[in-house]
Amino acid sequence: MMRLIVTPINQEFALEILNWNYEAPYDFYNMDTSNDSMNELLENSYTVVLDEKDNLTGFFCTGTAAQVPAGEQVGAYKKDALDIGLGMNPELTGQGNGSLFLSFILEYLEGQSRDRAFRLTVASFNKRAIRLYEKFGFREIFAFHRGEAEFIVMVRD
Numbered sequence: 001m002m003r004l005i006v007t008p009i010n011q012e013f014a015l016e017i018l019n020w021n022y023e024a025p026y027d028f029y030n031m032d033t034s035n036d037s038m039n040e041l042l043e044n045s046y047t048v049v050l051d052e053k054d055n056l057t058g059f060f061c062t063g064t065a066a067q068v069p070a071g072e073q074v075g076a077y078k079k080d081a082l083d084i085g086l087g088m089n090p091e092l093t094g095q096g097n098g099s100l101f102l103s104f105i106l107e108y109l110e111g112q113s114r115d116r117a118f119r120l121t122v123a124s125f126n127k128r129a130i131r132l133y134e135k136f137g138f139r140e141i142f143a144f145h146r147g148e149a150e151f152i153v154m155v156r157d
Contacts, residue, residue: 023090060084
């Protein structure tokens with residue numbers, strides 16, 4: 001079993017994340033390498049997850065950085081919960097690594113925020129992620145659109 005560790009994001013990790021390329025249809029999650037994108041990662045609550053060899057496994061963020069702004073406008077985030085956003089290195093996706101990755105992040109956050117509900121927002125086409133989140137006790141509570149994309153808000157009490 002892979003050992004994971006949490007460490008603060010830095011410019012090197014942020015640049016690596018911005019250069020990740022997911023295959024279709026997950027290319028929806030590809031980012032650009034603009035200064036705005038770099039600032040988004042460095043100035044918000046982003047944290048990276050490394051494996052035992054210090055390879056970048058993924059990242060997570062909390063709070064408003066984990067929310068889709070269009071969801072705020074339609075009341076998707078009214079209930080008190082800790083919003084979580086996450087991304088896994090595309091070289092590790094689709095290989096059964098999601099459970100370990102999500103489990104690690106949830107355990108870490110539970111240590112920081114006891115007795116708090118967790119909330120995730122996921123693109124509705126991402127059935128792979130939705131199945132994983134449901135396996136961990138998340139359930140859909142809200143759906144909204146941002147342009148053509150539909151998002152699902154999921155909560156675990």
